[in-house]
Amino acid sequence: MQPKSGANGTAITEFILLGLVETPELWPIVFVLFLFAYVVTVGGNLSILAAILVEPKLHTPMYFFLGNLSVLDVGCISITIPSMLGCLVSHKRTIPYGACLTQLFFFHLLVGVDCFLLTAMAYDRFLAICWPLTYSTRMSQTVQRILVAVSWVCSFTNALTHSVAISTLNFCGPNVINHFYCDLPQLFQLSCSSTQLNELLLFAVGFIMAGTPVALIVTSYAHVVAAVLRISSLEGRKKAFSTCGSHLTVVAIFYGSGIFNYMRLGSAKLSNKDKAVGIFNTVINPMLNPIIYSLRNPDVQAALWRVLLGRWSLA
Numbered sequence: 001m002q003p004k005s006g007a008n009g010t011a012i013t014e015f016i017l018l019g020l021v022e023t024p025e026l027w028p029i030v031f032v033l034f035l036f037a038y039v040v041t042v043g044g045n046l047s048i049l050a051a052i053l054v055e056p057k058l059h060t061p062m063y064f065f066l067g068n069l070s071v072l073d074v075g076c077i078s079i080t081i082p083s084m085l086g087c088l089v090s091h092k093r094t095i096p097y098g099a100c101l102t103q104l105f106f107f108h109l110l111v112g113v114d115c116f117l118l119t120a121m122a123y124d125r126f127l128a129i130c131w132p133l134t135y136s137t138r139m140s141q142t143v144q145r146i147l148v149a150v151s152w153v154c155s156f157t158n159a160l161t162h163s164v165a166i167s168t169l170n171f172c173g174p175n176v177i178n179h180f181y182c183d184l185p186q187l188f189q190l191s192c193s194s195t196q197l198n199e200l201l202l203f204a205v206g207f208i209m210a211g212t213p214v215a216l217i218v219t220s221y222a223h224v225v226a227a228v229l230r231i232s233s234l235e236g237r238k239k240a241f242s243t244c245g246s247h248l249t250v251v252a253i254f255y256g257s258g259i260f261n262y263m264r265l266g267s268a269k270l271s272n273k274d275k276a277v278g279i280f281n282t283v284i285n286p287m288l289n290p291i292i293y294s295l296r297n298p299d300v301q302a303a304l305w306r307v308l309l310g311r312w313s314l315a
Helices: 024-054 061-090 097-130 132-138 141-167 184-190 196-229 234-262 272-295 298-314
Strands: 014-017 094-096
Touching: 014 097, 024 061, 024 272, 024 298, 061 097, 061 141, 061 272, 094 097, 097 132, 097 141, 097 184, 097 196, 097 234, 141 184, 141 196, 184 196, 196 234, 234 272, 272 298
Parallel strands: none
Antiparallel strands: 014 094
């Protein structure tokens, strides 16, 4: 995609990313912190993936989706953080127009798949608790693969739609993005042409991409809660709820930060709060997911120890 010329005949060929902080003295500290966060996030998610692959107890639909989620988390943080670290090292904060749109496309692609996978995991918990006798049939390997494939197709359509729509805008004036990666709200503010249709498109598609999954998740867990409350033993209730607690925590963090980020397009000026939300979307969420899912899960913890000890013995 090539930048379109504006009314004055000029077109922006690159943007300037201000990053998290503009004070050069703080750049080494930011570099060390985010390099550490990147290593921890990638290592944690790949460890979860390895644990799922080597532990037969984890060869279930729930952990199949969790493994896919771990891959997405690695991809999501790898789209934004390495380029930011490179800018801090080289002191070069420019990003070409095409690279900016490419980053935007892949970010929305992976985040979109994340939305649908979280919905599939809620549906999995619904079937496991409300329909235990037919669970293995209803959530077969074929169904699992179909759910993942549909997630990718829907998210690809969403990401491509926004990327094509943003490429129709004119960028002929300011080219400074007060953020550490390219995203729709920041690009809307820099456009020389009207972004009203783009913002309406974002709200409409966002309602489908986020509203529909949220409605399905709430409906699934409403049935789960009703089914759990019918269990007579307190121990049985605790066990049923424990399998859902981790997922609900991830859903709350993921959708909370996402809604705050994209429902504020009418604000006159994007502030540093948006950088904090961006950190949640690209760093905190992917870093917390392996911690949340393994913290109260003895099977995952045992599998992780097996992976770590296996690596130690090979070393």
